[in-house]
Amino acid sequence: MNQVREIETTLDELKHLFSDRATSGDTMVLNLGPQHPSTHGVLRLILELDGEEVVSCVPDIGFLHTGIEKNMEAKTYLKALVMTDRMDYLNNLGNNLAYCLAIEKLCEIEIPPRANILRIICAELQRIASHLVWLGTSAMDLNASSVLIYCFRDREKLLDIFEMIGGQRMMTSYIRPGGVWRDVPNEFVPAVEKFLDYLPDKLADYETLLTRNPLFMRRTIDIGIIDPADALERGMTGSSLRGSGINYDVRRAIPYCGYDEYDFDVPLEDGCDVYARYRVRMREFHESMRIIRQALDRLEDGPVMTEDRKFSPPERSELGTSMEAVIHHFKYWTEGFSAPKGEVYVATESPRGELGCCLVGDGSPKPARVHFRTPSFHNLQSLSFMSKGYLVADLVAMIGSIDIVLGDVDR
Amino acid sequence: MKRCVQRVLHIGHNIVNNHLTFTIDTLKDMHADVISSIDVFRGETTIILESKGLLQVCKTLRYDSQLDYNLLVDIVSKDCYPEEPRFSLSYILHALDKNARFRICINLSDENPEVDSVTECWKSAEWPEREAFDLMGISFVGHPDLRRILMPADWDGHPLRKDYPLGYEEVQFSFNWKEIDEKKDYAEE
Numbered sequence: 001m002n003q004v005r006e007i008e009t010t011l012d013e014l015k016h017l018f019s020d021r022a023t024s025g026d027t028m029v030l031n032l033g034p035q036h037p038s039t040h041g042v043l044r045l046i047l048e049l050d051g052e053e054v055v056s057c058v059p060d061i062g063f064l065h066t067g068i069e070k071n072m073e074a075k076t077y078l079k080a081l082v083m084t085d086r087m088d089y090l091n092n093l094g095n096n097l098a099y100c101l102a103i104e105k106l107c108e109i110e111i112p113p114r115a116n117i118l119r120i121i122c123a124e125l126q127r128i129a130s131h132l133v134w135l136g137t138s139a140m141d142l143n144a145s146s147v148l149i150y151c152f153r154d155r156e157k158l159l160d161i162f163e164m165i166g167g168q169r170m171m172t173s174y175i176r177p178g179g180v181w182r183d184v185p186n187e188f189v190p191a192v193e194k195f196l197d198y199l200p201d202k203l204a205d206y207e208t209l210l211t212r213n214p215l216f217m218r219r220t221i222d223i224g225i226i227d228p229a230d231a232l233e234r235g236m237t238g239s240s241l242r243g244s245g246i247n248y249d250v251r252r253a254i255p256y257c258g259y260d261e262y263d264f265d266v267p268l269e270d271g272c273d274v275y276a277r278y279r280v281r282m283r284e285f286h287e288s289m290r291i292i293r294q295a296l297d298r299l300e301d302g303p304v305m306t307e308d309r310k311f312s313p314p315e316r317s318e319l320g321t322s323m324e325a326v327i328h329h330f331k332y333w334t335e336g337f338s339a340p341k342g343e344v345y346v347a348t349e350s351p352r353g354e355l356g357c358c359l360v361g362d363g364s365p366k367p368a369r370v371h372f373r374t375p376s377f378h379n380l381q382s383l384s385f386m387s388k389g390y391l392v393a394d395l396v397a398m399i400g401s402i403d404i405v406l407g408d409v410d411r
Numbered sequence: 412m413k414r415c416v417q418r419v420l421h422i423g424h425n426i427v428n429n430h431l432t433f434t435i436d437t438l439k440d441m442h443a444d445v446i447s448s449i450d451v452f453r454g455e456t457t458i459i460l461e462s463k464g465l466l467q468v469c470k471t472l473r474y475d476s477q478l479d480y481n482l483l484v485d486i487v488s489k490d491c492y493p494e495e496p497r498f499s500l501s502y503i504l505h506a507l508d509k510n511a512r513f514r515i516c517i518n519l520s521d522e523n524p525e526v527d528s529v530t531e532c533w534k535s536a537e538w539p540e541r542e543a544f545d546l547m548g549i550s551f552v553g554h555p556d557l558r559r560i561l562m563p564a565d566w567d568g569h570p571l572r573k574d575y576p577l578g579y580e581e582v583q584f585s586f587n588w589k590e591i592d593e594k595k596d597y598a599e600e
Contacts, residue, residue, distance in 0.1 A: 016556070062562060074577050105453050108453070233481075233533060234534050235534075237482075254512070343455075343457075344452070344455060345455060345503055354484065358485070358501070369489050373485035373487075373503075377538060381535060
């Protein structure tokens with residue numbers, strides 16, 4: 001391993017991906033990234049350009065590959081949870097949720113209603129936080145840099161709420177197999193309500209800055225058009241797909257956590273362009289807020305962790321008096337629980353699209369295989385199709401509009 | 412623009428609806444020779460196929476106007492080392508109009524992990540197949556651009572295989588100090 005090897009991939013090996021004009025020198029092959037601010041992480045794009053027009057675009061990913069799926073196989077179900085936080089770093093709670101739902105499906109664990117409602121509140125707050133980052137960064141890509149600062153200011157309030165419930169701003173690991181880690185503090189509900197009262201005015205401000213802004217509209221309308229059939233063919237999901245007019249939202253199609261009991265709309269736009277995807281996400285803010293309001297109304301006192309002691313740790317108070325609780329505590333955190341043999345797949349709606357977790361158990365306390373169907377990975381596939389014939393500057397708008405997170409792409 | 416009709420069918424993750432039953436019946440009629448078994452686990456239907464029939468079945472599922480499985484959700488590769496057949500691939504398919512979802516599973520042997528690519532049915536299979544090639548070492552015949560995707564192009568081995576080590580440092584104790592010491596890559600003068 002320590003001998004220096006020559007890097008095999010040269011442009012010759014990628015020749016079949018470019019047109020013949022690239023070899024004759026008629027068009028130019030240009031490298032964009034991986035260190036480039038507008039690629040939202042470490043995304044490398046190999047572009048073939050005719051003047052400023054994109055002839056072909058070949059995404060090269062893997063710069064952030066950390067082998068999360070391999071690492072999870074070596075850990076117990078509980079310990080592997082922390083790795084999911086680090087996958088899509090703008091949707092930490094959503095990743096926890098997908099993984100926990102998969103474990104719960106495999107082991108058939110019942111979740112108390114309060115935990116389910118808290119999970120929905122967390123997932124929707126996380127969706128707002130993620131969309132705020134998307135709004136700020138994609139607007140900055142189009143040189144509307146003031147929006148970024150405002151969005152990060154608002155996101156900070158959400159991170160404060162996450163810190164309140166999970167102890168950390170981002171990598172909370174708050175959602176656990178069987179429920180949530182602990183009950184929320186008393187300040188949680190007022191804090192969320194305060195945020196819900198605060199956000200609509202701010203969103204109206206951002207809409208004033210962007211939605212009818214002639215510069216923004218010139219940069220986004222009729223840019224990056226992908227019609228519904230092509231979008232599906234290339235595996236797009238989430239807000240990007242709904243920007244092409246296809247009504248597919250996992251929360252509606254395959255409800256989980258009781259989303260089917262909530263009243264919300266699935267925003268649809270049929271522009272199929274960057275502007276349509278922008279409009280969809282801007283409306284999703286309001287739908288998420290609607291869901292959170294309903295969830296807060298339904299929040300009643302009760303347990304937040306499953307009663308099944310096989311899958312939940314003993315109460316802290318029992319440890320001082322009960323020997324069995326100490327043994328259970330020790331076994332739970334060292335050996336963990338075993339999952340039966342079998343394969344399950346659970347789909348959730350992450351801010352970017354369908355986030356699926358495929359979990360294979362083999363009867364031991366460690367998963368035999370964990371695979372995440374990450375939305376960014378699949379959405380990014382469509383970029384090379386979408387960008388053909390547009391200018392390089394528009395490509396940047398398109399990357400912003402499919403809202404990729406490279407941690408989610410590379411895992 | 413086309414708008415799909417969505418129906419909420421079931422609470423929870425289990426989708427069991429008429430379209431799924433219809434799909435299974437149609438496949439049994441048309442491809443009975445390649446279907447090994449049909450399995451239902453935790454409400455998820457899996458059709459286990461012989462690998463030679465994969466492309467034919469996928470074409471039926473994709474292009475038959477009554478079936479219309481228009482979204483290939485994902486391809487999951489698994490390694491059951493040291494059991495044989497060692498590898499298996501799961502294709503998760505979704506029909507958006509009918510809101511039906513199920514899984515096709517094929518098994519592949521250790522000697523020749525090779526299967527037809529389904530990129531001609533769904534273009535979205537391109538990257539997941541590259542991922543399975545890269546991390547699990549399964550080849551796809553007819554794939555337009557089968558290269559490594561996540562690992563560097565000059566990487567040795569396929570990390571997600573069970574016989575590929577995780578790469579932790581082995582802990583040295585007094586009884587195995589020498590043994591591990593010999594394997595260490597010390598810098599040479």
